[in-house]
Amino acid sequence: MQCKEREFGRLTDGRSVRLFSFECSDGMQLEITNYGGIITSVRLSDKNGIFDELCCGFPDLSNYLKPHPYFGALVGRYAGRIGGGRLPVGDEVYQLQLHDRHCHLHGVNTGFHTRLWSALLESDDTKAVLKLTYMSPHLEENYPGNLNVTATYTIFDNNRIDLCFEAETDRPTHLNLTNHAYFNLNGFRSSVGDHWLKVDADQVVELNEAMLPTGMLKPVKGSIFDFSELILLSSRLVPQTHELDHCFVLNQSRKDTPAVELFHNETGRSLKVYTDQPGVQVYSGNFLDGSLTGNDSKTYHKHGAICFETQHFADSPNQPSFPSTLLQPGQAFRASTTYLFEVRS
Ligand code: GLA
Numbered sequence: 001m002q003c004k005e006r007e008f009g010r011l012t013d014g015r016s017v018r019l020f021s022f023e024c025s026d027g028m029q030l031e032i033t034n035y036g037g038i039i040t041s042v043r044l045s046d047k048n049g050i051f052d053e054l055c056c057g058f059p060d061l062s063n064y065l066k067p068h069p070y071f072g073a074l075v076g077r078y079a080g081r082i083g084g085g086r087l088p089v090g091d092e093v094y095q096l097q098l099h100d101r102h103c104h105l106h107g108v109n110t111g112f113h114t115r116l117w118s119a120l121l122e123s124d125d126t127k128a129v130l131k132l133t134y135m136s137p138h139l140e141e142n143y144p145g146n147l148n149v150t151a152t153y154t155i156f157d158n159n160r161i162d163l164c165f166e167a168e169t170d171r172p173t174h175l176n177l178t179n180h181a182y183f184n185l186n187g188f189r190s191s192v193g194d195h196w197l198k199v200d201a202d203q204v205v206e207l208n209e210a211m212l213p214t215g216m217l218k219p220v221k222g223s224i225f226d227f228s229e230l231i232l233l234s235s236r237l238v239p240q241t242h243e244l245d246h247c248f249v250l251n252q253s254r255k256d257t258p259a260v261e262l263f264h265n266e267t268g269r270s271l272k273v274y275t276d277q278p279g280v281q282v283y284s285g286n287f288l289d290g291s292l293t294g295n296d297s298k299t300y301h302k303h304g305a306i307c308f309e310t311q312h313f314a315d316s317p318n319q320p321s322f323p324s325t326l327l328q329p330g331q332a333f334r335a336s337t338t339y340l341f342e343v344r345s
Contacts, residue, residue: 003023
């Protein structure tokens, strides 16, 4: 494992932002910055030896300092929508900033993706460990509790990235963390319609017109959300007719099986995602509109990439039947996800 560190740029207050680069012996090249804990680049050869960028990202820090679609970022304190921005904790209701008239989403413009995290890098022959820490003060974005968060990326030589979140609070609060990386296994030469998808979920969270959960879980069997086998997305008319922006309820019987598998036949590239979280928000880049150009001068078109946001269900603080996102003082928060890239010949 080869690792390098350099300055990515400076914040307006003069603080230096770092960029960490990793090169695995199996060929993956990865870049992560401590600004927002963002994965800025994932590069890998295909079965014919063509080396491509697979992840939406920018070559310059300046693009990340403006609002962007959470490319590669750590999202918090709450990944996903919270209805009315209403956060009940005990007898109090904290009003969060609104993303639109219906909800708070992803920390809006001042969430964890905009914070400079402290970074510590350690490596040995086979792996590298990048430990990012951030102290979110009580009432930051109006969430209660001083919250100490650690996000540890461990990179292995077999093109594997583990992301483990740990956190503790001094007051009861809600917490739901994820990484919001966007992937295209064909190096952005086509939309995600020519990718195959498998999701280990028998149910999906039912949404209302405002894209907020109704509180009900719907069986996927026989519906367009049934990805229990590898399915070519275009054969489900995704993205031509249907868009994905849904939380799949992961089957809990899973042990070492992936929550999600994404495959691209022509390049042989695949991505497997493993997690201990109850859900995964699968989002087919519906709000990308061709206005952003990133690494290797790739332009990010509508449906040009897909996200797998492993997390708790949206609006859990207001949905008593969903697994709880409440974190109590003295309780250790832990959430982990693995991304494994492979190339099939
Ligand atoms: C998540 C949401 C989407 C969208 C993207 C970011 O996937 O579910 O609706 O907000 O993040 O653009």
